[in-house]
Amino acid sequence: MSVSIDDDPPGDEVRVVHVDIPSDVRYIERVVELVRRECQVMAFGPRQIMLNVPVALTEALSNAILRGNCEDPAKQVHVHATVDSEQLVVEVKDEGRGFDLERSTRDPTTPENVEREDGRGLFLMRKLMDHVESIEADRGVIVRMTLHRA
Amino acid sequence: MSFSIKKDGEVVVVDVEGQLIVGNRQELKQKVLDELERGEKKFLIDFSQTGYIDSSGLGVLVSLSKKIREQGGELRLANLNDDLKTLFELTKLDTLFQIADTRERALNSF
Numbered sequence A: 001m002s003v004s005i006d007d008d009p010p011g012d013e014v015r016v017v018h019v020d021i022p023s024d025v026r027y028i029e030r031v032v033e034l035v036r037r038e039c040q041v042m043a044f045g046p047r048q049i050m051l052n053v054p055v056a057l058t059e060a061l062s063n064a065i066l067r068g069n070c071e072d073p074a075k076q077v078h079v080h081a082t083v084d085s086e087q088l089v090v091e092v093k094d095e096g097r098g099f100d101l102e103r104s105t106r107d108p109t110t111p112e113n114v115e116r117e118d119g120r121g122l123f124l125m126r127k128l129m130d131h132v133e134s135i136e137a138d139r140g141v142i143v144r145m146t147l148h149r150a
Numbered sequence B: 001m002s003f004s005i006k007k008d009g010e011v012v013v014v015d016v017e018g019q020l021i022v023g024n025r026q027e028l029k030q031k032v033l034d035e036l037e038r039g040e041k042k043f044l045i046d047f048s049q050t051g052y053i054d055s056s057g058l059g060v061l062v063s064l065s066k067k068i069r070e071q072g073g074e075l076r077l078a079n080l081n082d083d084l085k086t087l088f089e090l091t092k093l094d095t096l097f098q099i100a101d102t103r104e105r106a107l108n109s110f
Helices: A025-041 A046-068 A121-128 B025-037 B055-070 B082-090 B103-108
Strands: A002-006 A014-022 A076-084 A087-093 A131-137 A140-148 B002-008 B011-020 B042-046 B050-053 B074-078 B098-100
Touching: A002 A025, A014 A025, A025 A046, A025 A076, A025 A087, A046 A076, A046 A087, A046 A121, A046 A140, A046 B050, A046 B082, A121 A131, A121 A140, A121 B055, A121 B082, B002 B025, B011 B025, B011 B055, B011 B103, B025 B042, B025 B055, B042 B055, B042 B103, B050 B082, B055 B074, B074 B103, B098 B103
Parallel strands: B011 B042, B011 B050, B042 B074, B074 B098
Antiparallel strands: A002 A014, A014 A076, A076 A087, A087 A140, A131 A140, B002 B011
């Protein structure tokens, strides 16, 4: 795992985190903590720090590791987060085929779906972030999520 | 992150310490299924020491709920903080589970 954080000097108005991790879900918590800490420094709301950011980012990372990179140890997941006093923009890039955000529109809250074990990941990302989009990259897919500071 | 299991009377009580996410959900599932296989019927999962839960963690809770019901057992959840309650409400899983405010209330509800 390689990490770079541009938060120097203290009081910088824009904080940038860049992390590259192997395709292994055990790295997810560490990445989430790095991004969450920067949101805390920029005085994001408590619910955003405890719920919105960690859950949505965990979903994006697990999608990139499990679906995008299919846990291929030769592939990495790249995370680039920019946090300022207005918003968090976090990009999660896989090195695989990604997944189609637009086609994944199943509502997991309907009576026929609520007892399903799967299908809540993208739903939660959309509910917990202000904007979620996927972008075709040179090699892989970028999921970009934006959250305005509350 | 870890899970501790103990018995309180006839109830198997599981404490979730830290996160319940894609990286550790199978451990929780296996621990509860092992108890179910031993013949335990009443389960309480306590979230008082839990940080956040992702969709995989929620999926495991749904799966366990079904398996416990299939064996004639019951599952209760307790001590969800406001953020976790919001998560259950967003996903409508608050309609699927019996959720108590405290461990005592959950234990008394069996």
